[in-house]
Amino acid sequence: MRGRMALAVAEQPVILREIELRDRPDEIYEASPKGTVPVLVLADGAVLDESLDVMRWALTQNDPEAWLPATAAEQQACEALIRRNDGDFKHHLDRYKYATRYEDADEQEHRAAAAAILHDLNARLHDAPFLLGERFTLADAAIAPFVRQFAFADRSWFDAQPWPQLRSWLDRFIESARFLRAMKKYPVWQRGQEPFVLDWND
Ligand SMILES: N[C@@H](CCC(=O)N[C@@H](CS)C(=O)NCC(=O)O)C(=O)O
Incomplete structure (x- = not known):
């Protein structure tokens, strides 16, 4: 996507x-x-x-x-966010969503580890509507599909978390023409x- x-x-x-x-x-x-x-x-x-x-x-x-990072600071933040998403977050997401496919995977532990990352994303979204600031960028497009997967694994649990900014960011993404088109x-x-x-x- x-x-x-x-x-x-x-x-x-x-x-x-x-x-x-x-x-x-x-x-x-x-x-x-x-x-x-x-x-x-x-x-x-x-x-x-x-x-x-x-x-x-x-x-x-x-x-x-202008999805690509525009400054060195944006570039650094973008790379770090995507690295963590494609690394740790994806690792925990897969084991939360498909715990039975992984030997010894504890669904709750993996959900908690992924949630800690989401907590951090929510904090980033306190001050700006998107992950790098005022505009939707590569970072949002690369990460939001995975947060969507996490949310849909148990939407009521996700909605009960203290992440209003993250929820709004995800909802805007899911309803966006660019995502629906994809x-x-x-x-x-x-x-x-x-x-x-x-x-x-x-
Ligand atoms: N790192 C790869 C992951 C690709 C990936 O795992 N794609 C999934 C579908 S979204 C797939 O092809 N799964 C089948 C498989 O792993 O055999 C990427 O982002 O391109």
């Missing part, structure tokens, strides 16, 4: 091959042996198989809403079909 959001804001048309993770076509492994989504194959054949790389590539092509569903790619060009304005 975050890769799609960045491609959309950067107005980068792509040929989309929607897949089902439980029935991955061989072609995805030919592009990237990891077999995870997203995978973006560039016009010159280079392959980006990390969503953050897709985001950074798209925004480097075109960044009309969530649009597409038919699964069939081998041999005409290329399906997604130009983001449809």
Whole structure:
């Protein structure tokens, strides 16, 4: 979703091959042996198989809403926030959401560890509407989908936490046109079909 959001804001048309993770076509492994989504194959054949790389590539092509950090301080804050999100937060989120898939994972412990990070995000949002300040940036787009997953794992528990700023930030994100656009569903790619060009304005 975050890769799609960045491609959309950067107005980068792509040929989309929607897949089902439980029935991955061989072609995805030919592009990237990891077999995870997203995978973006560039016009010159280079392959980006990390969503953050897709985001950074798209925004480097075109960044009309100034999602990329504008100052060294923003850059540092952005990197630190994303590193913690993709590292510790994702680790605890997965074990909270899917405790049964991990041996010895204690759901409550992982929820508490993830919640400590959310507490910190809420504090950041005390003084400004977005994570880096007054505008929605790469940091918000990269992190909000994961906070959404956490919230939806037990929405009533999430709503009972003392995080009004975080809740408002998440609600604004979930209701935003940019996120709803990224969530649009597409038919699964069939081998041999005409290329399906997604130009983001449809
Ligand atoms: N670090 C990767 C994570 C990619 C990832 O785990 N994607 C999930 C779907 S959102 C996936 O492909 N899961 C299937 C699998 O891990 O085999 C990224 O952000 O690009």
